Structure formats: C-alpha cells, structure tokens
Amino acid sequence: xxxxxxxxxxxxxVDRVLSCFDADNTTRTASEIARxxxxxxxxxxxLVNELVSLGYLERxxxxxxxxxxxxxxLASRGSRALGLREAARPVMEDLHAVVGHHTQLAVRDGLExxxxxxxxxRGGSRNIIRVAGRLPAHAxxxxxxxxxxxxxxxxxxxxASTHPRFTDRTPTDPTTLRRxxxxxxxxxxxxxxxxxxxxxxxxxxPIWGPRDDVVAAxxxxxxxxxGNAPAQISALLAASRSISRxxxxxxxxxxxxxxxxx
Numbered sequence: 001x002x003x004x005x006x007x008x009x010x011x012x013x014v015d016r017v018l019s020c021f022d023a024d025n026t027t028r029t030a031s032e033i034a035r036x037x038x039x040x041x042x043x044x045x046x047l048v049n050e051l052v053s054l055g056y057l058e059r060x061x062x063x064x065x066x067x068x069x070x071x072x073x074l075a076s077r078g079s080r081a082l083g084l085r086e087a088a089r090p091v092m093e094d095l096h097a098v099v100g101h102h103t104q105l106a107v108r109d110g111l112e113x114x115x116x117x118x119x120x121x122r123g124g125s126r127n128i129i130r131v132a133g134r135l136p137a138h139a140x141x142x143x144x145x146x147x148x149x150x151x152x153x154x155x156x157x158x159x160a161s162t163h164p165r166f167t168d169r170t171p172t173d174p175t176t177l178r179r180x181x182x183x184x185x186x187x188x189x190x191x192x193x194x195x196x197x198x199x200x201x202x203x204x205x206p207i208w209g210p211r212d213d214v215v216a217a218x219x220x221x222x223x224x225x226x227g228n229a230p231a232q233i234s235a236l237l238a239a240s241r242s243i244s245r246x247x248x249x250x251x252x253x254x255x256x257x258x259x260x261x262x
Contacts, residue, residue, distance in 0.1 A: 004077060006190050010026045013039060013047060014035070014047060014051065016037040016038065016039065016167065017037050017039070017044065017047050017048065017057075018051075018057075018067070019037075020032070020033050020036045020037055021066065021067050023132070023133055023233075024224075026066055027060055027064040027065060027066045029063075029064055029065065030044055031044075032047050033048060033065060045113050047064055050253060051068075052065070052068070054070065054179060055068045055069065055070030056068050056071055080102055080177055083247070084105065084116060084207075084235075084247070085105070085117050086218070087243055087246040088117060088207070088218070088243045088246075089117060091121055091239045091242045091243050092105060092117060092218070093119065094239070095218075095236070096119040097231050099222070099232050099235055101220045101221055101222045101223075102118065102119070102220060102221040103118070103119040103218075103219075104118045104119075104142065104218070104220070105117040105118075106142035106143070106216060106217050106219070107138075107146070107203070107215070107216050108137060108143070108150060108154075109134070111136065111137050111138070111147075111154070111157065111158055111161065112134045112135065112136060112137055113134065113135050113142045113143035114132070114134050114141070115132065115134070115135075115142070136164060138158060138163050138170075138172065138177060139163070139164070139166055139170050139171075139195050139196045140151055140192060140195060140204075140219075141192035141203055141204035141217075141219045142202070142204045142217035142218075142219045143217075144180060144184055144190045144192060144204065145189075145190055145204045145205065145214070145217040145219075146182060146214065146216075146217050147183035147204050148181040148182075148185045149206055149213070149214035155178075155181060158177065159174040159177060159178060160174075165195050166197070167196065167198050168194075169195055170195050170196065171195065186254060188205060188237070189203065189204070189205050189233050189236070189237070190203070190204050191233075192204070193224055194224055198223050198224075199223060199224050199225065200223065200224060201221070201222050201223070201224045202219050202220070203219060203220050203221075203232045203233060204217045204218065204219035204236070205217070205219075205233070205236045205237055205239075205240045206218075206240065207240050207243050207244050207247070208240075208247070209247050209248070209249060210246040210247060210248035212249075212250050216243075218236060218239055218240055218243065219236070220232050220236060229247070
C-alpha cells in the first residue's frame with residue numbers, strides 16, 4: 001500500500017479526512033479538512049477529489065464538502081448496528097411511549113459508548129447525545145453497563161486510564177469505577193445521576209446476544225428532580241428481554257433477566 005514520506009498509508013490519511021466530520025461539523029472546506037487532518041493542502045485536495053468521485057464524499061451547492069451516501073450504503077449492508085437497530089427499534093418505540101423520556105441504544109467501541117438509535121422527547125431533560133454520537137463510557141449509564149460486561153483487559157485499560165470529569169458526580173477514581181462495574185454486573189442495571197449532565201439521570205440495562213454476551217445497552221434519560229428513575233427499571237428490563245429474545249439470546253439468560261432486582 002502506498003505510503004507518504006511520513007510513513008502513513010493512504011488508508012490512514014483517508015481515515016483522517018473522513019474523521020474530520022462530526023455532528024457539529026457536517027460540512028467543511030478542503031482547506032479546513034487539510035488543517036484538521038494535518039495534511040498538506042495539495043494532498044487534502046487530491047484525496048477529497050478522489051473520495052468525491054467514488055461517492056464517499058460529496059460537494060454541497062456552496063462547494064463545501066460533506067460525507068457521501070456511499071458510506072451509508074456500505075455501512076447499511078453488513079454492520080452489526082443494522083441488526084441491532086432493526087430488532088430494537090419497535091421495542092424502543094413502545095418503551096419510549098411508556099416512560100415518556102429520551103430512549104437510547106448504544107454499543108461499546110473501545111472505551112466509548114457509540115449510540116446507534118435515539119428517540120427524543122420534546123421538553124425532556126437535557127441530553128447531548130445524537131445518533132452516531134459518542135460519549136466516554138465511564139461517564140454515561142450505557143457505557144457503564146457495557147464496561148461492566150466487557151473483557152477483563154478492557155476493564156483494566158479503563159482503570160489505568162485518566163478520564164475527563166463532566167460534573168462533580170462523574171466517576172473517575174479507579175476504586176470507585178471498579179466498585180461501580182462490579183455492582184452493575186451484580187444488579188443488572190445502573191442509575192447514573194448527573195454523571196455527564198447536571199439534572200439528568202441515565203438508567204441503563206444490558207442487551208444480550210446469542211452467545212451469552214452483552215451486545216448493547218438500552219437506556220433512558222430522566223430529569224433528576226423527578227426522583228422516579230427507579231420506576232423506569234422494570235420497563236427497561238422488559239424491553240431488554242424483548243430485544244435480547246429477538247437477537248436469539250439464550251433462554252437461560254432471559255430467565256436471569258426476569259429475576260434481576262427492580
């Protein structure tokens with residue numbers, strides 16, 4: 001594979017170009033892409049032109065650059081997210097109607113929670129998450145659930161890392177995090193009050209796959225001052241059972257979910 005004088009492969013540079021786009025920066029100029037990707041302007045222009053010709057990027061009427069539909073097309077064909085979203089969406093809609101608060105589906109990517117689906121509520125508690133958005137896993141309820149069921153080496157990586165603190169309640173101390181993960185595994189649910197946003201409480205439960213592993217987390221975000229976060233747990237567990245069954249979860253795990261504390 002062709003490499004630049006710095007030793008980077010073409011794919012590495014393409015990844016840096018595509019990674020310039022996020023929820024807050026959906027379009028950029030070629031010069032902005034060069035600056036954010038750390039590439040020479042001529043290299044950035046060449047890569048952008050090639051990616052546009054292949055459909056991975058596209059130009060807006062104002063000659064700015066945005067992600068192209070070719071990326072969505074390819075991702076939709078084989079991504080693990082597709083099956084999860086298809087199985088979870090109807091159940092999430094029912095759950096959202098019952099609880100009346102933001103309802104979200106996330107998977108773990110490294111030490112981050114990646115949100116695949118979100119049903120929002122007008123006038124609900126403040127929530128910074130968007131579909132395809134990410135949060136540090138230690139700071140949100142979905143992330144805590146996913147980390148609690150992650151391999152030991154991932155948990156040790158978390159405990160050995162330095163973590164950003166979003167509020168006074170964000171768990172960052174290794175001893176606190178270790179205890180929190182163990183408690184979440186034991187109880188099958190976590191209530192994260194004000195971990196990432198003051199006044200918002202996340203409540204999350206695991207979703208199980210056919211190999212007795214946790215493949216995703218389902219959570220709702222409720223206003224902290226309502227004091228009714230525990231009331232959401234039964235509805236969340238019922239939704240988790242439905243989604244886990246749709247994904248082919250082991251019947252034994254389904255029975256275990258039924259016996260979890262509420």
